[in-house]
Amino acid sequence: MQDNAVVSEFAAAAMNLDAYPVALLQVDDEGSIRSANAAWAELMDASAVGVEMVAYVHPEDRLIWREMLARLRNETGVCSRERIRFVHPHGQLRWLEVACRRHEDTFFISAFDTTAQKRQETSIEARLRSAMGLLNGVPGLIYRGRNNPSWSMEFVSDGCEELTGYPAAWFVDSHEHSYSQLIVPDDVDYVWRAVQEALADRRPFELRYRIRGANGDVRNVWERGIGIYSASSEVLGIEGAIFAVR
Structure with a gap:
């Protein structure tokens, strides 16, 4: 039993x-x-x-x-x-x-x-690799960053090195380096004010200013970007592109 x-x-x-x-x-x-x-x-x-x-x-x-x-x-x-x-x-x-x-x-x-x-992850990874390939092939700095006076970067494309002389790792989530360090001092306030005014109006910003690269040379650049907003209109960050101009 x-x-x-x-x-x-x-x-x-x-x-x-x-x-x-x-x-x-x-x-x-x-x-x-x-x-x-x-x-x-x-x-x-x-x-x-x-x-x-x-x-x-x-x-x-x-x-x-x-x-x-x-x-x-x-x-x-x-x-x-x-x-x-x-x-x-x-x-x-x-x-x-x-x-x-x-x-x-x-x-x-x-x-x-x-x-x-x-399979979905693999598909997304393939699309991301394709997109990254396109972004890194652009002869300029494609970025996503924070809206702060340091212009802290969360992502920059490989074209940053040709433009600034510094590799992407120099910019991204660094406490020692920031994009603002490259902006010529006379242009720092202008860049900050122009971006903040555009973000307040929720419109794209477009500006020209000067940066000093790793080799010490000053270059004129053109930047166009937009704000990233929350549902409550809080600015979460900015993203855009920066190119060398004559």
Whole structure:
């Protein structure tokens, strides 16, 4: 009777696990699947009990999988998370967000399919790389910055070096350097007032002034920019472009 009760308890537990929409697995200390719920079978089109889980892992990510298990063998109770590529038996690539915890001689694993999210991220990254390529190819300084007297920069394009003699890293989020240091002192107040007047009227600003580059030479520049506003009309920052002119 006791054995039957234990079997019934395990069967009930398995049925409860099948109700979860996330793939749940138990893997033994050697990496073989002991049990898996219905979500795993649906995700990978196989129950896979008795199969080493690494068989489903993309060859290039198998080292990540093995290192995660090895790490958890020495850190019982700790939860480890990795985004790992799996290969469906029909050949489709799946990105799974895998969370794993070890208890005694068993790994308890949840696997969430993030393939659609990963594809979206890859698409966004490709578009950003394309946009950055275009911006960095412009022979001038494209920027996004803060509306403060230092003109602190959050982003500058690679064209800044040709214009000013300084690389992008010199400008971005620096406490030691700022774009305002390059503006010829006689033009500092003019630049500040012109930008603030335009922002107050919520219109683009356009101005000409002088900067001193890294080599000490003074250059005339033309700048056009706009404000970035919150829903309550607070100025969050500015963005624009600066070019050398004669």
